Amino acid sequence: MSKTNFFVKHLKNTNNFINNLLEKNLNKLNFKNLRYLSKNNKVILTFVALFLIFISYLLIPTFYNQSSISKELKIKFQNKLNINFQFSEDLNYSFFPRPHFTTNNTTIFNKNGEISKIDKLKIFISLNNFFSLENIEIRNIIFENANFNLNKKNYNIFLELLNQSFKDGGLTIKNSNIFFRNLDDEVLFINKILKMKYYYNKKELKNIFYSDNEVFNVPFSMVSFLNEDKNKIFSKINFNLMKLKIENEIVFKKDKKIGKSEFVFNKLKQNAEYQIEKNFFNFHIFDKIEEPKNNYKGTFNFKPFYASLEGDLDQINLNYLFGSNAIIAQLLKTEIFNNKNIDFKLNISAESVFNNQNIKNIVLKSKIQDGLIDTDKTKFYWRDFAEFELAESLIFVRNGELVLDGKIKINVKDYKKIYKFLLTPKKYRNEIRQIDLSFTYNFDQKIAELKDIVIDDKINEDVNKTLNNIFLKKDDLRNKIYFKNLLNEAIKSYAG
Numbered sequence: 001m002s003k004t005n006f007f008v009k010h011l012k013n014t015n016n017f018i019n020n021l022l023e024k025n026l027n028k029l030n031f032k033n034l035r036y037l038s039k040n041n042k043v044i045l046t047f048v049a050l051f052l053i054f055i056s057y058l059l060i061p062t063f064y065n066q067s068s069i070s071k072e073l074k075i076k077f078q079n080k081l082n083i084n085f086q087f088s089e090d091l092n093y094s095f096f097p098r099p100h101f102t103t104n105n106t107t108i109f110n111k112n113g114e115i116s117k118i119d120k121l122k123i124f125i126s127l128n129n130f131f132s133l134e135n136i137e138i139r140n141i142i143f144e145n146a147n148f149n150l151n152k153k154n155y156n157i158f159l160e161l162l163n164q165s166f167k168d169g170g171l172t173i174k175n176s177n178i179f180f181r182n183l184d185d186e187v188l189f190i191n192k193i194l195k196m197k198y199y200y201n202k203k204e205l206k207n208i209f210y211s212d213n214e215v216f217n218v219p220f221s222m223v224s225f226l227n228e229d230k231n232k233i234f235s236k237i238n239f240n241l242m243k244l245k246i247e248n249e250i251v252f253k254k255d256k257k258i259g260k261s262e263f264v265f266n267k268l269k270q271n272a273e274y275q276i277e278k279n280f281f282n283f284h285i286f287d288k289i290e291e292p293k294n295n296y297k298g299t300f301n302f303k304p305f306y307a308s309l310e311g312d313l314d315q316i317n318l319n320y321l322f323g324s325n326a327i328i329a330q331l332l333k334t335e336i337f338n339n340k341n342i343d344f345k346l347n348i349s350a351e352s353v354f355n356n357q358n359i360k361n362i363v364l365k366s367k368i369q370d371g372l373i374d375t376d377k378t379k380f381y382w383r384d385f386a387e388f389e390l391a392e393s394l395i396f397v398r399n400g401e402l403v404l405d406g407k408i409k410i411n412v413k414d415y416k417k418i419y420k421f422l423l424t425p426k427k428y429r430n431e432i433r434q435i436d437l438s439f440t441y442n443f444d445q446k447i448a449e450l451k452d453i454v455i456d457d458k459i460n461e462d463v464n465k466t467l468n469n470i471f472l473k474k475d476d477l478r479n480k481i482y483f484k485n486l487l488n489e490a491i492k493s494y495a496g
Contacts, residue, residue, distance in 0.1 A: 119145035139169030
C-alpha cells in the first residue's frame with residue numbers, strides 16, 4: 001500500500017469517528033445539559049471578572065504621580081536600610097513576577113560623599129494596599145551592577161546593614177564590585193560580588209549575611225551574623241579552591257576590636273588572636289597554646305603604612321607560599337605589592353622543609369619597599385654540607401608568570417661529605433670552599449637558569465654550560481636522581 005493511500009484511508013476513518021461522536025452528543029443534548037453549560041459559563045465569567053479586577057488592582061501604582069511615588073519610596077527605603085539614597089523620578093513599574101519598581105543610576109552617599117553607584121535598582125512592594133500611596137510597604141530590594149568605593153571612613157557599610165530589620169524582606173546585591181581604596185583614592189584591591197544577600201532567619205531569629213565573592217581571581221564564600229547584644233560578630237569564610245576554611249569572632253569595644261580565628265587548611269588547624277585599634281593591627285597565629293610548633297606574630301601600622309611578620313616553625317611548606325595555586329603566589333602575580341607606599345618585612349625561621357629531608361635551618365627573609373620585592377639575606381642549609389644565602393634578589397612577574405632573580409653565595413662546610421653523598425668518583429673530588437652564581441627561577445614552569453658560576457674565585461665555562469638550565473620534575477625521587485647526575489657532571493667538568 002502506498003503512503004498516499006494509507007494517509008487517505010486514515011483521514012477517512014478519523015472523519016467518520018468525529019461525525020459519529022458529534023451525532024451521539026447532539027442527540028443527548030437536552031434542557032438539563034443546556035442549564036449545566038449555563039452554570040459553567042457563569043463560573044468561567046466570574047473567574048474572568050475576578051482576574052480582571054486583580055489585574056486592575058495590580059495596575060494601580062501606574063497611576064501614581066512619579067514625583068510622589070519617588071519621594072515616598074525614598075523615605076521608606078532609607079528607613080529600611082538606614083542609608084542615604086538618591087534615585088531619579090523615572091521609575092518603571094511592573095507586576096511580573098512580583099510587583100516592583102525599577103530605576104537606573106542610583107547613588108548611595110554619606111556625610112563624606114558618594115559610596116556607590118547602582119546601575120539597576122529593583123524595589124519589590126507588598127500586595128497589601130495599593131489604594132493608598134502612604135501604605136505601600138517595601139519588601140525585597142535588589143542592587144544589580146553596583147560599584148562600591150570603600151576606604152577607612154566608610155568600610156563598615158556592609159557590617160552596619162546587619163543591624164537593620166529584614167523580617168519583612170531582604171537585600172540582594174548581584175554582579176557588583178567593591179573597590180577598596182586608600183585615603184589617596186588609590187585602589188588597593190577589588191572584591192567581585194557574585195551574589196550577596198541579607199535575610200532574616202526565622203528559626204534562629206537573627207539577620208544573616210551571605211556572599212559569594214572573588215578576589216585576586218580566587219573565589220570564596222562568606223556568612224556572618226551578630227550576637228543578640230550586637231557587640232560581637234561571627235563569620236565563616238570558605239576558600240574551596242585552596243581547601244581553606246576560616247571561622248572568626250570579633251568583639252567590639254569602645255576604642256578597639258578584639259578577635260580570634262580558627263584556620264583549617266587541608267585538615268591542619270591554626271588559631272589566631274588579634275587586636276584592631278585606630279591605625280594599628282597586631283596578631284598572633286599559633287597551632288596550640290602550650291609549646292607551639294608553629295608560631296607567628298605580626299604588626300600592621302596604617303598611618304604611615306608599615307607591616308612586619310615574624311614566625312618560628314617546626315616545618316615550612318613552600319607550596320603554600322609559591323605553589324601554582326597558593327594565595328601568596330596569586331597575590332604577587334597581580335603586582336598589587338608593587339606600590340611605593342607599601343613597607344613590609346618578613347622574617348620566618350623553620351627547622352625543615354615539608355617533603356624535603358635535605359634542606360634545614362631555613363631563615364626566610366623578604367621585604368617590600370619602594371615598589372620592589374626581594375628575598376635578600378634568606379639563608380638555608382643543605383644538610384650540614386653547605387650554607388646558601390641569597391642576595392640582590394627580586395621577585396617579579398614576566399609574561400604572567402612569577403619569577404625570582406638574584407645571586408646565591410654557597411659556603412661549603414664539608415666538601416668531602418658532599419662528594420660522598422653524590423657518590424662522586426674519587427678522581428674528581430677536588431677541594432671546594434665557596435661558590436657564587438647568578439640565577440633566575442620560574443615558579444610556574446619550575447625552571448632554573450644558573451649563570452656566572454664562580455668556584456673559589458674561578459670561572460669554568462664547562463660548568464656554566466652544564467648547569468645553565470635545570471628542569472624540576474613533579475616526582476621528588478626523580479628530582480634527587482636528576483640533581484645527583486647533574487651535579488656530578490658539573491663536578492667532572494670542573495675537575496677537568
